[in-house]
Amino acid sequence: MNVPSRYCPSLLSYSRRPTREVLVGRVGIGGTNPIRVQSMITSDTRDTPACVKQVLDLDAAGCEIVRITAQTKVYAANLENIVREVRAAGCQVPIVADIHFKPDAALEAAKWVEKVRVNPGNYADKKKFEVREYTDAEYEEELERIREEFVPLVKLCKDLGRAMRIGTNHGSLSDRIMNRFGDTPHGMVESALEFARLAREENYHNFVFSMKASNPKVMIEAYRLLVARLDLEGADWNYPIHLGVTEAGDGEDGRIKSAIGIGSLLSDGIGDTIRVSLTEDAVYEIPVAQALAEPFNAGIPTRGDVTTEYVPSYDPFSYERRKTDVLTVEGHELGGDRTVRVFTTQENWNALAHKIHKLGDFKPEIVVEKSGVLEIDPRDEAAVAALNHSPVAQLVTVKDGLDLEPIHAFRQLAFVIDARHPILLKDTLTPPQGDTDFLQALLPAARVIGSLLCDGIGDAILVRGETAPGQSLRLAYNILQAAGTRIFKTDYVACPSCGRTLFNLQSTTQKIRAATGHLKGVRIAVMGCIVNGPGEMADADFGYVGGAPGKINLYVGKTPVKFNIPEAEAVERLIDLIQEHGKWIDAPAGEPVEV
Structure with a gap:
């Protein structure tokens, strides 16, 4: 599969991916619109009063688009009543019908809602888990069958002015895709492109893409590959992107996993609407999604302009940990294939010293001030050259106080120093003074450190955005767990x-x-x-x-x-x-x- 080496203009500075605008009722996605926040109600679609209440509650919480499941034509028909009552209450939030397996439900739902979500893996396919080789002719026969099922919905959405999401899920790829491409990000992308080509044949363009997975690494790779493929297809394939980590879970773990997947992509300019999927009441998803989108909607600056572009030292479409030498620091091995270590500050170590034996799996391992870590500005060519001429490997981190986004700073560090030098990741280059709000510390820390870990960068981590000593350690370990880097609990x-x-x-x-x-x-x-x-x-x-x-x-x-x-x-x-x-x-x- 022909894929370019880049999925965004620069890995070292921020710019939002330009897209066409897709209208969902009165709400625009992509183009010059802010990143939109959406969620999904949990009530039985046949229970009109319960559904209406949940839609109104989400709207009051700041949700901009609300999704409702429509598993059969009977359920879809009741969307007429739900939408009527929601509008009668003075609420104009767009409603999306979530469709799996049932084309007749999609055709019914499109009469009443502003947008229809279809899953290419099961819209026209019932999964049989068959292992077979498809000849090119047999594959084309399958595509023709999909055309017969899908094109009527495309034509109806075009006639009624409805939007659509072509939403691939890692877990529900069709047998046809699984046998040709495997259970891979490549298969996810190709599954979506098959449906998009059918829509384009009908001159229908009011749709967005999504590539959801429960594993942040898989999700990040799939979205990157999708954007790279869209760029290859041509300039008019500039469709907006919906982001989400599906089945993220609840509590801190769900928030961290979502921040890693969604935040990583937003940091690279990918994403026009987001949903944080928590196993909690849907209204609790909204402040998390708003906090993830806010810095980008506020116009995050391109800080510390980089004049030289470096070739990435990793493949952004598949995970491989950066290969370094193994060092022993304060009795702990790090780098190479060794465990990614958790650092703390001397101040926090002192605060916890009296109860370290009670901290279980959240113990600090290395004190940063005693580690001998070398701090450098990755733009300082002389400092980089001196490090690379050193006869021994050295633990390195980015210097505090630099006017750089941490993700970009650590990527540049990984690009310019020899691979043998292990890297200590930090969630912030400007540690806060005084107490911090935990959610405001959790999301940026997960976004920065988790994104870099999913790129294979990082041999140790230090969380300082959360100032409470115990909470900063728990956050560090939970980020490692959510990124699949260090599994220490269920x-x-x-x-x-x-x-x-x-x-x-x-x-x-x-x-x-x-x-x-x-x-x-x-x-x-x-x-x-x-x-x-x-x-x-x-x-x-x-x-x-x-x-x-x-x-x-x-x-x-x-x-x-x-x-x-x-x-x-x-x-x-x-x-x-x-x-x-x-x-x-x-x-x-x-x-x-x-x-």
Whole structure:
């Protein structure tokens, strides 16, 4: 597949990707519009009063576009009533119908809403997990079948002035795509482009793309590849981009994972509308999304202009950790293939010294002032040359106080110094004075450090934007976990709930956390239904999935192994399954962690 080496004009300065404008009712996406914030209600689409209330609550919270599931034609028909009541209440927020599997539901929904979301992986395909080789002729036959199913929706949306999102999910690629391209970012992109070409054949252009995945690395690579491919297709393929990490989870973990995936792409100028998918009430997604979008909507400056462009020392379309020498710092090995270490300041170490034995997995490892780390300005050619002529490898970081965005500064550092030198990442180059708001510290730290880790840059990290000593350490470890860099606790893939959900996701997720939270390195997917596909659980060891009302199916990886378990028994049966596969340990007794 012919892909250029770049997905944005510069890896060392910010500029937002120029796109055409797509209108969703009265709301413009892309063009000169701000980055739009959207969410999704969780009520049963047949329950008009509940849906209307949730739409109005989201609108009051600042949500600019609201999505509602329409799993069948019957559900889609009730969108007429929901939209009528929402408008009667004086609310003009655009409504989006979320469609999976059912073209007739999409055709019904398009009559009533401003936008229709379709998933190319299941709009005209029922996944059979068939392994077969498609000849070119057979592949064309499949595309012709899709044309027959999809083009009627395109024509209706064009006639009615509706917008569309062509939204690929990592977990629900069609058998056709899986057999030709695999379960890969390449397959995600090609799946979306097939549908986009059909839309363009009808001279329909009022659509946006998305490439969602629960793994931030996969999500980042897929969006980068999509933008690179759109640039190759031509200047008029400048469609806006919707960003989201699907099944991000709840609490700090969900916010951190979303900030890594969404924030990384926004920092490179990619993204025109965003949704933060939390397993919480939908209104709690809005302030997180607003905080992620705000610095870019405010016109983030291109600071510390870089006059020389450097060739990246990594492939931005596939993950590989930067290869460095291994150093021993304060008794800890770092660099090479060793664990990414967590630094703290001497001041924070002193504040925690009396209870370090109680910090569990959140212990500080290295004090930055004692580490011998070399601070340099990556633009200082003399300093860079002196470092590169050094006979021994040196731990390096970017000097504080520079007028550079941290992501750009650390990328440039990685480009100009020899690969043998390990790098200490910092979330900010201007440490705050005094107390900080945790959300305001969490999101930038996750965006900066998580983005660089997903690029393979970084051998140690230091969080200083959060000034509370214990919280800064917890944040550092949780960023490493969310980036898949250092797994030290149970990892959860949990979807955000919607009208398709077959059990209470929030209470069930908390119940599963309480029972399994001590299983280090085990990954568990908690999913209200399987509409986004078992591929969303590709990295999970076990899955807890709604199969029918009150019934749960359990998975090992992508494979369902136990069916129709009564919900009241399902958590215990999940524990049994984990035990059967040799991954269960009893929770350790001891003092609670005081972080």
